[in-house]
Amino acid sequence: MTGSLTEYIKCVKQSVEQRDTLKFKWCITINPGIEEGAARSKYPEPNDFDLYPLPERVQDVVRSYLKLTKSVYINNNIEQSFADLDEMVNKLNRFAETQTNWVNLALINACTELISVHSVLKDSTSKQETKRASNGESTDGSSLEKLASTINKSFKLSLNDKNLDISQSKRRDIYIFLGYLIKIYFKLGKLELASSVEKALHGTRFELPVIGPQMTSKRHVITYLYYSAILALDRSDFKAAEEKLSQAMTLVSCYKKPKNVTKQIEKILLVLFPLRLLNKGVFPSRDAWENVPNLRFLYLDNLFAAIKEGDLKKYTDSLEKFKTILLKNHIYILFIHLKSLCCLRIIKKAVVIVSEINSIDKPHIIPLSALQIALTFSDTRAHDNSSSIGYDLDRVECVLANLISSGRMKGYISHSNKCVVLSKTNAFPKLFANGY
Template sequence: MNSPLSLYLSFVLTSIRNEDASNFRNCITINPGVNEGSLRSSFPEPSEFDLYPLPEKFRPIIKNYLKLMKSIYILNDIDSSLNDLNEMVNNLNRAADTQTNWINPALINASTELINVYQVKQKSNPDVEQQQEDDGTTASTSSSSSSLEKLATTINNSFKLSLNDKNLDLKLSKRTDIYFFLGNLIKIYFKLGKLELAKSVEKALKGTRFDLPPLDNPIPSKKKHSVTYLYYSAMLSLDDSNFVDTESKLVTAMNLLSYYREPKFITKHMEMILMILIPLRLYNNSLLPTQSTWEKFPNLKFVYKDCLFKAIIKGDLKSFEKCQSRFQVLFLKRHLYLLVENLKNLCYLQLVKKVARIFSQLSDDKASTHIVPLSAFQVGLEVSTNWKRDQNNSYVAIDPSQPYSQHLDEIECILANLIFEGKIKGYISHGNKCIVLSKTNAFPTQVVRL
């Protein structure tokens, strides 16, 4: 009579011979069902004779797997479970090197479980995890860093295995699932604070001579992998101040999300994407979200509409800088700080418009209202930067006897940047200390709602 171990190994062998992805995945999952999991954990350690019928490269996988099940179901040891599962995935990578992409589902499932076990381990050490979340770095001496680096090495091996598959038929190539490994790998590198490594793997992807799968794969789960990759790839572009590419990637990710029918999944990921995309579209195209978007995402409304954008539209530099300081940690964590700093130019632009309009209304020479002295902007900038309120909540007038905080040369630089960016049409007359605005369309940039 065959023992339970013999029956299990026979099932494994049949799955491999038939290249049955679903059954093989179930053979090496840590969640085969409570009863089956308990049964497998009770198997004796297989001998070389027991494993001999299996292909040579698959023997270490099964040996590791049965050891892993004991760590989970009998020892209940999270550290041993993580190490055993990591070793199993590494052995799975070695076996997959000689296989077509029939093995991908098992490799993806094992990698997903490896990431999940790591996350469970992190919950048992929340202080270290919190440090990583807040400042984006990880102390090299911490155990969590060591575990995460091992995880990165393992997922990187899976990524290279997929990328270097030389099978020209994409339908049979392991490259079909490359965005799963790439997205998770870049995500881990972000958590480790190793952005140069994240850039290097993306560069390797772009440098391959083999065909890659489309990002809008018809299979929903693969679209999810594409969204993860696009999100982190967009943040790499954001760090390089490549705002056009960043927007393109995030818009593509938003379109892929429309295929999902899981409200919680969509809302969570859409908010993460919109956290970057909303200020990006304002900077790139002067576009603001609709009221319905603000209502759907109150956190974004609080940060942007009620604070940052309100200051920009009013040309209120003091409020802008206060908001920038208030949400500094959030902006740094989401790699938004450089973008927000660039949005300051829009705040300057709104202030310049306001000053030009006031000067035009007060000027006696209506034919020359397009020629505005730099001193007018100097006063406007002083008011916007250093305004105060008295006890009656009224604005306190700026004392003209006090020196201004901004020199005229700085005013020229601000205006010159806005002209260079195409936000103002006109030219600066340094000798006459004024700006000559276009009579027809001095301010072509208009903020509009989507």
């Protein structure tokens, strides 16, 4: 415990000179212990003589930190605490520019505390900014935008470290700052900024940490991979999205206590299950649903069930029923694409029936009118006394053309003869990979 301002400054000086990352972190945390924090809050404001033993940029950090302790422990003012902590992290970023990655732990901890303080502040800040705006006062941007700006500086500081030795470079912890930053941009709804930081990451010419089970910052890497997959979804790059989420699941599986990451697993699988179905035609195994009962109801009992059954009406109804959830998680468009698999299932059933009827003649030549009846019946059968034709022949041809071009059907459409000519050997090479 540091009993006086002089002893505290001496402790800071030793931690910097010795590059003692744990001690330096303890010297500038808002939670050094209740008694220690209270004691530091009562230190007098340091003058230039008091701070003379410290490097100039560390002096700025200490000034900001001691001001912060008063906001936290004496004034108990959450808004001022956030402002002071934000100032301190920016001062710490400036100091870290001249240091190797020994300073990373303190910087990461400061950013983590800043995000935690913001989570407490956000509701009251929103009300206060609304009130100020109604009074014609400038709010100087939201607290979340300030948070994004500060974390972005820490990210750039890490990314732009030119030290070629990754073990000594601040790039070693790049995914921690990136995970924080990309999540904040999503909260702000600024996906273009999230895309830009990812491009900056891929554009660097310096070595980056290899993503794998050996990493110590798995939680932050998982966060980055998840949001990176969402960005890929928005670009309709479904293969890249699946690869990112598969990587994330590999890292999640490394946790010794899976129950502690149940929510993260559910969030990942919410997107990964339909991606695997679209990309590979693979339905989740029965064991996969045990720890995700919410997904069981959403997918197994509704959307996936409709695809397996070839029930367009059920699929459309489920899509509308869960539209808010799907939109919120950026997967609504993904399920628009998956509708083709539901159509594929219906067409396969119709082809079997027509082939049995035309077994003597040419079972691989299917009239478009037969598929029109099948698709329309599936889409409208729940409507009593419905006589509407939901699929005209042009729409049927469009569905078939998409399935053929994607490789899920083999054959060609004869527009003049109003039929589809299927492959005699393997008309449906990519129905579903696990037997459905």
